[in-house]
Amino acid sequence: MAELDKKDEAVDATPNVTDIVKVDASTTTEVEAILDAPVDRGEPILQVRNLVKHFPLTSGILFRRQVGAVKAVDGVSFDLYQGETLGIVGESGCGKSTVARLLMTLERATAGEVFYKGQDITKLSGRALKAVRRNIQMVFQDPYTSLNPRMTVGDIIGEPFDIHPEVAPKGDRRRKVQELLDVVGLNPEYINRYPHQFSGGQRQRIGIARGLALNPEIIICDEPVSALDVSVQAQVINLMEKLQNEFNLSYVFIAHDLSIVRHISDRVGVMYLGKMAEIGTDEQIYEHPTHPYTQALLSAVPVPDPEAREHRERIILTGDVPSPANPPSGCRFRTRCWKAEDRCSTEVPLLAIPERFQGLDSPVAHESACHFAEEKDVVGAA
């Protein structure tokens, strides 16, 4: 397993800078040198700043013209630290999967920056981009459609080595693939089997092995367990936690299941209609939420405890999520919010620690994008 282990990185090699260090790297060798540089533990490995993705809406057949845009992601900022798990939750259509695709540079950002070790990856292309992608890998939601049914497991897990041959020389690949199978808890002798010979949970393990193949530092997981049965979910979650400790991975964990996100995450961001509504540690978000949307979302989650159903307060939101092509002015949540006032329709609330909580040494003092942020314990954890 020595190859898969991250080398113990010197912690003091780079000074601890909180500001974003912009690096001008013109040649690819310089880029690669930067990528190999060790990361200080106190510094975010990924810094996302005002990320925007608008998908154009066009009309006309011959002369296509843009008539509008779906604002899937509209100014999202967050940091990801080494070895931590950042959970991103939100309902369908909130833009969480688009964020994942932008971090993977599978989509080009309309605006904004994603800094990976000081390098803005949204501006990269060619070899420099390829080098970055090696370090940011993805695990997809549906283990039934994300594995090619006509490739053997060995080919699927070994395919990343075709693109990055420097990681594993040709003669060594079979052994590496078998090692990876072993790491994710599958029998290494299954290397010549096809995906249909595996169950859903096993397939997701294959997806994880493929994600690990290039020794990445960051793994973006987009709903990795939502297609699995309850009893298998726990196995996969435990595996992911084990791998994180073993290889010092950073996870961006995107899911709609708030209980699973709490279990695995160190910090959690709540998204609504392309914007981050609230972000903080798992304790801050789950036990001291200050944004009304977070409160409604948490209170709607059924708790597996029949005793709780009488005394738990439920906030039932009315209506549906508005269309991201035509989001409400001001605060995007105001159309479903019970606290909304005139100010909410004119002034966009910024994601920051609310003024009244600033300077407090308490879990309520975390970033929340609401004019009327106040604490409310909806989970009943206290």
Add this chain to the structure above:
Amino acid sequence: MLLEVRDLQVEFKTRDGVAKAVNGVNYSVEAGETLAVLGESGSGKSVTAQAVMGILDMPPGRIAGGEILFQGRDLLKLKEDERRKIRGSEMAMIFQDALSSLNPVLSVGEQLSEMFTVHRGMSRKDGKAKAVELMDRVRIPAAKERVGQYPHQFSGGMRQRIMIAMAMALEPSLIIADEPTTALDVTVQAQVMDLLAELQRELNMGLILITHDLGVVADVADKIAAMYAGRIVEQAPVHEIYKAPAHPYTKGLLESIPRLDQKGQELYAIKGLPPNLMHIPPGCAFNPRCPMAQDICRSEVPPLFDVAPDRQSACFFWKETLDG
């Protein structure tokens, strides 16, 4: 008793042999009661429901034995046209995926009014008026304007409301809801479950809720039947099962879900995989995954033991499981 399923057995013929999807299931529902049928994929929970509704694909499916007593009559002995009269007016079903269950080329109004024109012989005009009334009742805003719209013009939550409206159109005495909120977001799920519970109370309907979500079950169910590999492994009132499960499978399930209100340690994981229905292990089907399995579990099929009044467990060691 509104519905009583007795020793139901369902098989499917496949190219590789006979898959025993349901192996002797017993459960019952009374008017106004909610029974949650809990299980993972392949546990037979949906197949049982389809057999009750009479919408099982036969062939390849085959009911190999048992009785389904609905208001005292055995449905399996009825002719197809008699069953069709019961279906829709006496018992109705809500499916998981509303978009693929609704007809995409008919407006929702036409689909709702069909219930009245076909079953009640109403005129189209009266049927349409009824459709608007129903849409109002499931709280679809601007029902009058939206009655002519097509399923794709509605959001997921609204479509599920239309499914509910259609199911309760003729005020049936039993509703079977097969994963009604699995495809919905949590905030919408809460709306839909609330609506369903309210209508159930109003009409005093029996409700069979098929789900894998232990949270939803705890919220709405009166009693639970947990299924594994085509059998009921534990049956109990909802409060008791969460407090102290009497079967290692339900116990494992309850321990393996992360909680919203606690930051847990490592999750308990039931080892292994659910069995292939073509090769169900001898003895107790759960024995290869069970931490308590003994020799007897590998040779004998455990019957349902009475743990308490209204409570059964299909485990030889239910006492030990119950005690921790």
